[in-house]
Amino acid sequence: MKNLFAILSAVVLTSTLSLSVSAFAPGGAADTPAIESFSTWTQFASPDTQTPAIDETGCLDYSLAKIAVRYNLPLDGADVFDTSYTYYTEFVEEAIHPAYTKAVYFSEHFAPLVRFEEQVPINADTASQSWEQAYEYCHSLQGDIPRAFVLEMHTASGSSHFVAVESLDPVQERLYLYDSGDRFSEYLGDSVSQSRGYHVESIYTIKILTVPGDADGDAQITLSDAVLLGMLLMHDTKYDLRYDANQDGLLTAEDTDYITRYAQYTQLSAEGGNASIK
Ligand SMILES: [Ca+2]
């Protein structure tokens, strides 16, 4: 019975992938490195100038793929320096399974680096109440363990929408977003999310246990991590997932090179001031 289920799942997966991959075209901004452009990936087939990735599989796939890039989660056939087209295509093939709850399958695929924690309902009468409750929930989980959040929402037009949270601003009490829609919302409650009527229905929460390349453990990959790992490598450092930036099972100078390249893309946004979710 289990084998039959596996075969049926594979058939469903193959047919779904053939649709999704054929709808996703290389070229243009889709040829930029994933680490450079992931925050602007969207799922719609009618792109505007902000749309490097063109696909119809759904914004939840994009939200999870953005989390994978953000936390340097390893794929077998691509890394964050490959084009957005290559990375996203590999991501959908490896880390998305239509027969499972996507956020759960994603988390099991990338274990032990991440762990699915829960899906919590947000029961609010109005959109603005749902934004407040979503913020309060994410804020309540700030602590030593960083977490990724995906907001499941309904829009004013009645469609479903999924958005990953980029960061939490405790001063303004805002959730900044990696919006995967066709008109980008910067933060929950801004004019775009108001005009689209974003109403948060539930939140998927994923614990980020290890970020490969984050040598100092602050959940960000910056040049400080390259400096620290460089010093560690001068001694006989014991293997640690956190130090193995390129996830090849070895600790070498390639890992410091990887962190340095990654940090070139993230350093500016890190200096921009948005707090990480931890
Ligand atoms: Ca770090």
Ligand SMILES: [Ca+2]
């Ligand atoms: Ca390595």
